[in-house]
Amino acid sequence: MGSLQLKSVRKSFGTVDVIKGIDLDVKDGEFVIFVGPSGCGKSTLLRIIAGLEDATSGSITIDGAEVVTVPPAKRGIAMVFQSYALYPHLTVKDNMGLGLKQAGTPKAEIEQRVDKASAMLSLEKYLARRPAELSGGQRQRVAIGRAIVREPKLFLFDEPLSNLDAALRVNTRLEIARLHRELKATMIYVTHDQVEAMTLADKIVVLDAGVIQQVGSPMELYNRPANLFVAGFIGSPGMNFVEASRLGIADAKTIGVRPEHLTLSRDSGDWQGKVVHVEHLGADTIVYLESEKVGLLTVRLFGEHHYAVDDVVFATPTAGQTHRFDAEGRAIR
Amino acid sequence: MTRNAIKGLLLASSILGTAGFAQAQDVTLTVESWRNDDLAIWQEKIIPAFEAKNPGIKVVFAPTAPTEYNAALNAKLDAGSAGDLITCRPFDASLELFNKGHLASLNDLPGMENFSDVAKSAWTTDDGATAFCVPMASVIHGFIYNKDAFDQLGITVPATEAEFFAALDKIKAEGSFIPMAMGTKDLWEAATMGYQNIGPTYWKGEEGRKALIKGEQKLTDEGWVEPYRVLAKWKDYLGDGFEAQTYPDSQNLFTLGRAAIYPAGSWEIGLFNTQAQFKMGAFPPPVKNAGDSCYISDHNDIGVGLNAKGANQEAAKKFLTFVASPEFADIYANSLPGFFSLNSTAVKMADPLAQEFVSWREKCKPTIRSTYQILSRGTPNLENETWTESANVINGTDTPEVAGEKLQKGLDSWYKPAK
Amino acid sequence: MSKARASLTRTSLVHLALISYAVISIFPVFLTLINSMKDRNAIFRNPMQIPTPKTFDLVGYYTVLGQGDFATYFQNSFIVTVVSIALVLLFGAMAAFALSEYRFRGNTLMGLYLAIGIMIPIRLGTVAILQGMVATGLVNTLTALVLVYTAQGIPLAVFILSEFMRTVSDDLKNAGRIDGLSEYSIFFRLVLPLVRPAMATVAVFTMIPIWNDLWFPLILAPSEATKTVTLGSQIFIGQFVTNWNAVLAALSLAILPVLILYFIFSRQLIRGITSGAVK
């Protein structure tokens, strides 16, 4: 249980439209991630789903029931905030139990659900503490626990990892993935970090300027980006774009090649260039070169390679791995 | 809604206004007054005397500090929350209250026949037809001196201006006493204890005062400027820092025995009797030349009137009749020596100092303060201006002539004497 | 802090300066207190001396306590101050919450409207206020004073509290909404506990003018049963203006309760004020 449909959802503040008509279908048990640059409207959309913001128009149904005018607490959702938003004056246990208490759940059941959630998150030792006495990672786990206890139809995550350091972020990512598998719950997750999106999602929704650019599984977005925006946003380092006219191609405006789909040779190839910078990452080597014909190119090579700045090299795109875009930026398939 | 909620809350905490105290048959009268000094005398003597004879009527004396009295009273009268009985300032302030309908006419009040027209003059309409307050007391100006100090220095009581200044010179030269206790900080001290005290001698009492009202004299005339010239000379005989000396400072200076002469109003007697540890005497304002007729300021100061919108008119009238009785006059004048009864029935006073003051009525011509009747009805207010200018003259910031000009200019700006 | 940062001379100078100013601040109060406990001659001859067994005299306190019903005055002042502060805090916080939390038509206008009160002294409205109180039969009740002080305190309370409420995390309030708290519960159970220090600040700033007010007790509730301490001591100053024993005793009696209340609140005040009042 836990499906979500959005139909032409709009949101404007005064004369500014921040959400310009969103249609989306989320199936039960799916892990959906909203991704996009800051200001794209992804957080607003999440808050509209939660009921914290009112949609200006449109329809939202959860499990087939229209919820546009239903207050957040009655939508069967739970939310995890970026800033944790724990009640500073309540203990961990009370923080987790407040929502149930408010809904009139019997005490014993609250107890039992809190125990279960805290076991799942290894929080048993901290139940009596207040948020100020916890570390950042522990607070985030309490916030997640608070959501689990509610047994919602829909989990909403608003950039839950961005206040954590890098190592903790990876751990918590794994934990969320594990929770998703164990709970088999529907999760909607907002992030600006495409790595998080790629690693966690069943389905990614790429948003820009209040409009959905593309919806699809991580690999669909990677292999078949619908437009220049998605192509540039997904993948790291980002896709190389070359003006088609420079290559003498007439039926497209722009040609895109991912850095990992270029090969380098010191002797011969399609595009000659000069190395301007090299990044050695161990597993990968990233080479930046300046080509007279096509401009700045990023090339990603597997393993260690010994190129030096000012070396003259040739890059060649792998056949069948180039993307073509028309004048409006749409992918040509 | 909210109000009721709060009201309920407060009622619940059993905090009720006086309304809650009024018993079913008892009537409670409230007396508005600025005489907070007299609180004890009212509570201990006057009110018990009245209540003993009028069972069922309770009286509450509710004084306000003198400086806030007018403002507070006016606000309460306008809103209808003032007490049943209103203590009346003399002349225009009360006349205004009568004209606005706040004070009731008392022509028919039993007991009013106990007062002469002069006594009633401060609380009668300009045409003399209606009286609206029962006169309670007048006060007389003069000088109180430290008898021990005079004896010690061999000074006799001065009768003329020259003797007065000679005495001051002598005290000053000797050095153990401040010659005169007066300050200018509170302004009114300079005007009331200074100008209005010695002034009548120069403007010839009522003669000058009436001429001023008729427009026949001006404040720039010699009779009105000369008292300022005399006042300007006082400066040298006042204590160090008299510019910042307040009225209570002056009282303390004198009663602690540090000053020899105190320019006084008779109302000081009661307080001085309790505080001074030495013998005191009094003398009237010195005349210019020996043999001149003397003048004193015998000023109708306090009356009491009936709040026309009060709830307990009948009981209040009973109280006013009591105030008009010789019995009240006796209690009041003897409890508050220096407040002289205006009742036609002579009151026998026990206090020697008070007797001394009142004895001047026989040899000197009495007058009231020059600024009180008619002349302080407009803006700028002549009384207030006189306070400021009297202080200025003594401080030396204005010459006597300039002071007279300023006052006359202010008066001219609104006052047109009836021709 | 490293040793390099704190030189002994500098610290001493700072202490010297602070001690000097603190002395200037308390000296007049100290002077009043010591002289209120001396006999009349000692007050005049040696105003600077603390009471010695020879000069010690509580006659002023006897006079004051014997003359007026100071216990009732205290009770009145206390009730008026406490109830007014409670209402100012409650109503002010509620309005501040509405203004800082919700976007609605007329929000700014309402904010400005509530701010006008900071600019005009309420005393100017005396006559109309008094008429209103007469009409509702509230003259000579403490309710009248409570109403006036509540109205007078609301503008500043809204001003300060709404600043504070903006600093309460939106996520937190939203978490509450998701947990099913009503807007009222969010206000009372989440926001109010979090702005407690600010409430203490407002309480102190509201308390001072209420406790010390002379004007409205004089006009609205001058009866013996409703007199406040400040009005009572003002009447004493008038009545015993030359009896300095009594005056100084009355002043001391009026100072003490303010000090006590201040000490109760001061911890919260500092916390409130240091957690971003004027950031």
Place this chain on the structure above:
Amino acid sequence: MSDTPSTHDTTGPIKRPTRWHIGVFLLPAFIVYSAVMILPLIETLRLSLFNTVDGQSTFVGLGNFQVLFGDERWADDFWNALKNNVIFFIIHMLVQNPIGVALAAMLSLPKLRFAAAYRTAIFLPTLLSFVIVGFIWKLILSPIWGVSPYLMDLVGLKSFFSPWLGKPNSALIAVSLISVWQYVGIPMMLIYAALLNIPEEVIEAAECDGVTGWSQFWKIKLPLILPAIGIISILTFVGNFNAFDLVYTVQGALAGPDGATDILGTLLYRTFFGFQLQLGDRSMGATIATVMFLIILAGVSLYLFVIQRRIRRYQF
């Protein structure tokens, strides 16, 4: 929580239940404030357009204002009061606020001992009523009681003592300084708060850059607390132009000597409520009140729309 749903959508606007709670939150404050404060004040300000003509209250338009500024006596009093009020304000700005800043700067030094005791002592006068402050200072400055001459004698300055409150050219300064004494606690507290809000890292960065002591205060802390100083200035302005009680208790309603300490508040009080033989003139009083309101409004607007926008705010 938007204003109103906009209507340019195909599916049409969404109808939502009225948010009653906003009203419930605002209502108590609104009712009490409007009924007890605003309506009476409007009633008063309205009076400024009326005056008594032949015993009847008559609408006179701006006639009262013409009298206030046109009639020599009224105008003299008004300009005198305004001038004194400006001086009163300037003294507060030049003495009270710098002292407040200095005290706060010292109090906020890290690890200062007895800071709480100092704070309490310095804030104490702010808690006292005008009745008390006025009376105490009159006594202290009284040449009769001798406390001031005695104290000045201790530091060898006795010859400089003078009855300040009684002299026209020193009375206003003396009263202003009493007021400063009473209120210095407020700027001190607010600046203290602002200083404590500066993050330790910024100060440590300054230490590393060799900006220490005085120059640290001038170059780092002061710019960061400017917004707080701005708020204090405007609070001082509003407070000073509404001031009345202190002058009234120390110098009386006539604000002597010779009107030297008369400020707008005392002029208003005398005019509106009357004093001694002077009868209260509600209309002219309301006229002065209206002018005062406009002056304060102008000052506040100037602050809000000109000064506040130029002060840079920093986020920590």
